[in-house]
Amino acid sequence: MASPSVRISAVTKRFSGHLAVNQLSLDVYPGGIFGLLGPNGAGKSTTIRLIMGILEPDEGSISLFGLLDGSRSLSARIGYLPEERGLYKKMQVLDHLIFLGETKGISRRDARVRAQAWLERLGIADWAQKKVEDLSKGMQQKVQFAGALLHEPELVILDEPFSGLDPVNAQVMKDIVVGIAAEGRTVLFSTHVMEQAERMCDHIAIIARGATVVNGAVAQVKADFGGRHIALAFTHDKERAETILADRTLVASIDDYGASAELQLVDGADPQALLAALVRERVGLRRFELVEPSLQSIFIAKVGADAAVAHAEMSA
Amino acid sequence: MSMQKIFSVVRREFVERVRTKAFLISTLLLPVFMVGVFLLPILMTGTSRTSRVAIVDASSAAVGPQIAAAMQTEKIGTRPDAEARYSVQVFPAAEDQLTAVRDGLVAKTGFGRGAGTDQWSGVLVLTDATLASGKLAYYGGNVGGLESMGKLQRTLSQALAAWRLGKSGIDQKLVKEATAPADLQTIKVEDGKLAGQSGEQSFILAYAMGFILYLAVLIYGQQTMTSVVEEKNSRIMEVLASSLTPFQMLLGKVLGVGSAGLAQMAIWGGSAALLSSQSGAIGALFGANAATLQSLPIPSMSAGVLVVFLLYFALGFLLYGALYAAIGAMCNSIQETQQYALFVTMFVLVGFFAMFSVIRDPNSTMGMVMSLIPFFAPFVMPVRWSMTTVPPLELAMSLGLMIIGLLLCTWLAGRIYRTGILMYGKKPSWREVWRWIRA
Numbered sequence: 001m002a003s004p005s006v007r008i009s010a011v012t013k014r015f016s017g018h019l020a021v022n023q024l025s026l027d028v029y030p031g032g033i034f035g036l037l038g039p040n041g042a043g044k045s046t047t048i049r050l051i052m053g054i055l056e057p058d059e060g061s062i063s064l065f066g067l068l069d070g071s072r073s074l075s076a077r078i079g080y081l082p083e084e085r086g087l088y089k090k091m092q093v094l095d096h097l098i099f100l101g102e103t104k105g106i107s108r109r110d111a112r113v114r115a116q117a118w119l120e121r122l123g124i125a126d127w128a129q130k131k132v133e134d135l136s137k138g139m140q141q142k143v144q145f146a147g148a149l150l151h152e153p154e155l156v157i158l159d160e161p162f163s164g165l166d167p168v169n170a171q172v173m174k175d176i177v178v179g180i181a182a183e184g185r186t187v188l189f190s191t192h193v194m195e196q197a198e199r200m201c202d203h204i205a206i207i208a209r210g211a212t213v214v215n216g217a218v219a220q221v222k223a224d225f226g227g228r229h230i231a232l233a234f235t236h237d238k239e240r241a242e243t244i245l246a247d248r249t250l251v252a253s254i255d256d257y258g259a260s261a262e263l264q265l266v267d268g269a270d271p272q273a274l275l276a277a278l279v280r281e282r283v284g285l286r287r288f289e290l291v292e293p294s295l296q297s298i299f300i301a302k303v304g305a306d307a308a309v310a311h312a313e314m315s316a
Numbered sequence: 317m318s319m320q321k322i323f324s325v326v327r328r329e330f331v332e333r334v335r336t337k338a339f340l341i342s343t344l345l346l347p348v349f350m351v352g353v354f355l356l357p358i359l360m361t362g363t364s365r366t367s368r369v370a371i372v373d374a375s376s377a378a379v380g381p382q383i384a385a386a387m388q389t390e391k392i393g394t395r396p397d398a399e400a401r402y403s404v405q406v407f408p409a410a411e412d413q414l415t416a417v418r419d420g421l422v423a424k425t426g427f428g429r430g431a432g433t434d435q436w437s438g439v440l441v442l443t444d445a446t447l448a449s450g451k452l453a454y455y456g457g458n459v460g461g462l463e464s465m466g467k468l469q470r471t472l473s474q475a476l477a478a479w480r481l482g483k484s485g486i487d488q489k490l491v492k493e494a495t496a497p498a499d500l501q502t503i504k505v506e507d508g509k510l511a512g513q514s515g516e517q518s519f520i521l522a523y524a525m526g527f528i529l530y531l532a533v534l535i536y537g538q539q540t541m542t543s544v545v546e547e548k549n550s551r552i553m554e555v556l557a558s559s560l561t562p563f564q565m566l567l568g569k570v571l572g573v574g575s576a577g578l579a580q581m582a583i584w585g586g587s588a589a590l591l592s593s594q595s596g597a598i599g600a601l602f603g604a605n606a607a608t609l610q611s612l613p614i615p616s617m618s619a620g621v622l623v624v625f626l627l628y629f630a631l632g633f634l635l636y637g638a639l640y641a642a643i644g645a646m647c648n649s650i651q652e653t654q655q656y657a658l659f660v661t662m663f664v665l666v667g668f669f670a671m672f673s674v675i676r677d678p679n680s681t682m683g684m685v686m687s688l689i690p691f692f693a694p695f696v697m698p699v700r701w702s703m704t705t706v707p708p709l710e711l712a713m714s715l716g717l718m719i720i721g722l723l724l725c726t727w728l729a730g731r732i733y734r735t736g737i738l739m740y741g742k743k744p745s746w747r748e749v750w751r752w753i754r755a
Contacts, residue, residue: 052558054738075559082558086551091332102324103559147555 003066005030005155005186006051011060013046013210020046022210023060028188028203030154033181035201036190037295039303043210044190045083048159051188052080064155076105079153083160083190085144089133093143094119096132100147111150118146122172138169145173149180156180158189162196174200194296204295208303222292227252229297230271233260233287241283250274255297260287262297321560322568329543329572334579343580347587366392366399367437367464370421371406374414374443379479380406383442386475390467401467414443422455440472450476522699525625526671528581529632529694533664536577536633537640540570541653544644544737553737562734566726570637577633625698627715632694635722636660642729645736652743667695678704687714690721728753 006028013021021043028034038044049055051062053071064074071078088096094115101111119125122142127135132143141164149156161177162170178200181187191197197204204221206214214221234241238259245251245263250273254263265271275288333339369387373380390401409417418441425436438456446452452472481491547553556565639660647653670692674683678700687697687706693714700706735752736744744752 049554054554054557071558072561078558080555080558082551082554084551084554086553086555088328088332088547088552089550090336091328095328095331099324099328100555103321103556105321105559108324144555 002030004028004063005065006188007063007066008047008051009061009063011047011050011057011062013043013050013055013058020210021050021057024207024210024212025060026205026212026215028186030186031181031184032202033177033187033189033200035197035204036188036207037192037194037197037204037299038190038207039192042208042303044192044207045159046210047207048083048157048188048190051157052078075103076151077154079148079151079156081145081148081158081161085141087132087140087144087147089131091132092129093124093132093135094128097143097147097150101150104151104153106151114150114152115146118150122146138165141165142169142172145176149176154185156185156187156189158187160191161189162191162193194294194299198295206299206302213302214298218295221295221298225293225298225301227267227293228265228269228271229262229291229293230265230274231260231262231287231289231291232285234284235286236284237282238284240281241278244274244277244281244283250277253301255300262291262294264293264297318561318564322564322571325560325565325568326572326575329569330575330579333539333573333576339576339580343583346584347591351591366401366403368435369402369404370425370436370439371404372409372414372418372421372439372441373406374409374411374441375447376444377447377483378408379442379447380408382479383440383472383475386478387471390471402471411443414441418455425455425457447476521621522671522675522702525698525702526668526675526695529629529698530664530668532577532581532629532633533636533694534661536573537636537660537664538657540573540637541640541644541657542650543573544569544641544733545647545650545653548645548648548737548740557738562737563730565737566638566641566730566733570634570641574630574633574637578630581629621698621702624701624711628694628698628718631715631718631722635690635694635718635725636664638722638726638729642732642736645729645733646739646744646749648740648743663691667692671695671699674699675703684710688717690718690725693718731755 004027006026008024008026011021011024012019024043024047026047036044036047046055050057051064051071053062061068064071065077067074071080088099091099094112097115097118098108098111101114102108106114116125116128119128122145124135124139124142127139132140135143145161148158156177158177161173165173174196177187177189198218201218203217204214205212205216214224216224245254245256245261248266250266250269252264252266254261265274271290278285278288371380371384384404384406387402387404388400391398392401407417407421418439421436421439425439438454441453441455454468478488478491481494482488547556560568640657643653643656643660646656667686670682670686674680674686674696677683683696683700686692686695687700687710697706697711697714701711731753732749735755
């Protein structure tokens with residue numbers, strides 16, 4: 001296997017007594033989409049900032065493309081979209097993109113050609129001469145996205161790339177991210193939206209309280225989680241199912257969404273017995289399917305308690 | 317590569333700044349203001365016009381005509397065909413009529429030009445008592461004009477002295493010779509050569525240089541600071557920090573803002589040069605005569621002074637720009653910066669005010685010491701260079717220390733910048749800043 005594009009080795013980062021990242025180790029191999037998942041405050045953004053060399057680790061080391069030079073000297077090969085989006089508000093869109101390209105080391109002329117191509121592709125070419133502040137938030141995000149990708153980096157690091165986008169724009173961005181991976185380049189992105197990660201990523205790492213909880217290929221993560229999972233969807237009379245679903249000899253855990261639910265059976269329990277019981281009680285069923293565990297349920301099972309604590313800490 | 321990145325930052329700072337309306341307006345307004353300052357003396361003062369003075373003579377010796385004669389010999393300017401400075405008429409009056417005559421004349425005094433035919437610029441009253449004490453009363457519309465009053469006082473002093481001496485029996489011709497005033501013409505010497513500059517001109521030049529630097533440092537230094545805070549607030553900083561080193565960002569910013577400032581100064585300097593070279597034409601446009609224009613001190617700058625000034629201007633601006641940028645990096649809002657910026661601004665102020673004392677005495681020990689301290693040298697040294705002869709060794713030492721100071725300040729600012737630009741939340745204490753520097 002090729003050397004990892006990103007290798008984080010036992011990195012620790014403290015902020016005035018608070019442990020943001022704790023002995024974190026992570027490898028991201030070239031090609032494909034890597035999802036960095038975790039609840040709010042888990043240390044996702046800190047980890048990304050450490051990779052980008054914006055923060056220095058207190059302990060441990062980070063290598064990019066097998067080099068310890070730091071991301072700044074390799075910035076021509078890396079594209080970065082920070083969690084906190086920011087652009088010069090008074091600058092014209094095209095000028096801004098050209099400037100961002102220049103800071104990545106591409107020539108002015110080259111940057112201009114690429115910036116125009118990106119604006120065309122994102123459907124905002126008409127806004128090229130407008131000031132950034134005249135654009136809607138969604139359009140500004142697109143500009144920033146283009147700025148991160150202008151120099152065609154082989155490693156793209158996106159911190160919460162889809163947050164704050166409407167479904168149409170999110171779709172456009174998703175297509176671009178998938179396209180980058182299809183070209184054999186590497187994408188590392190963070191999110192706390194599990195469905196998105198589930199559909200896009202081939203590798204994930206779930207981190208909580210600054211440490212890795214789960215790490216690996218998505219299929220492997222699911223296989224390792226194990227158990228028999230059933231997805232249910234109700235049409236009517238859901239309340240009649242409640243005693244059955246509460247039966248801890250049959251159902252190990254349940255993730256209830258109201259109109260649907262995902263549950264994990266107790267080891268050795270028979271799915272047929274569950275179905276028979278539900279039919280007997282005349283529960284209206286739209287869906288009854290044996291499924292792989294979703295990342296969401298893995299996430300909740302692994303970090304549910306931590307996430308709750310983290311939330312409590314943040315609100316305290 | 318890295319130079320290219322710095323250059324792209326410099327260009328962005330320069331272009332974005334020069335494009336703003338504020339830049340355009342301030343660039344245009346100052347020359348307009350300068351023209352105003354230049355024309356104001358021409359338009360406002362009446363010194364270039366003949367003053368009509370009425371003398372109410374209530375003295376027993378009838379001194380009036382003699383003083384009137386003395387006043388009438390005064391001319392405006394030095395040319396042979398110059399106009400008389402005063403047109404004088406004597407009104408003899410008995411002691412008891414004095415008040416009535418005086419008030420009658422005063423009633424026709426102090427109107428605007430062309431308000432009436434019997435109009436006086438001023439009324440001078442002579443009595444035995446005032447002649448004895450020398451405290452003459454003058455009622456005029458322009459008594460606030462220091463220069464014209466000074467001239468009148470000198471003329472009257474001479475006339476009075478002549479009259480008193482004559483009264484003691486001394487020959488009038490002798491009196492005239494004895495009381496002829498001395499006129500000092502000051503000409504500056506530079507490197508043993510005549511600089512072709514009067515003392516007054518070199519004073520104005522020195523003052524102008526100090527003032528320009530003071531303005532540039534305050535305006536553009538603070539702009540550097542503000543724009544760093546804005547970059548922090550717009551969160552563009554993190555994008556930049558992923559591809560540029562803090563030092564590249566700092567240097568690019570200070571140089572970019574500085575070159576915008578320099579461009580503005582160049583426009584101003586150019587228009588000032590144009591103004592002074594075309595002073596005759598512009599003056600004529602406003603109806604001022606050549607003699608008045610000659611009396612306006614418009615300095616010319618020798619190449620040596622210009623080089624020294626530009627050198628110190630650049631070094632001083634970079635030094636203060638870096639410090640202001642560091643302050644910006646420490647803060648999250650413009651309000652917050654004020655408290656810290658005060659420390660830097662204080663140095664600017666001390667340097668600026670030291671300049672005044674140095675202008676008065678360029679060879680003082682204070683001036684010498686100040687021109688060795690990097691924070692003050694940019695203000696003090698060009699002034700000294702333009703006003704007196706500074707030994708080359710002293711200049712070399714001052715420049716050397718200036719460069720060392722600049723490097724130190726840039727290094728310091730770079731350390732603060734590195735940590736500060738990504739720090740949000742509460743403003744740091746000095747102790748924390750010290751930790752950033754040592755880290």
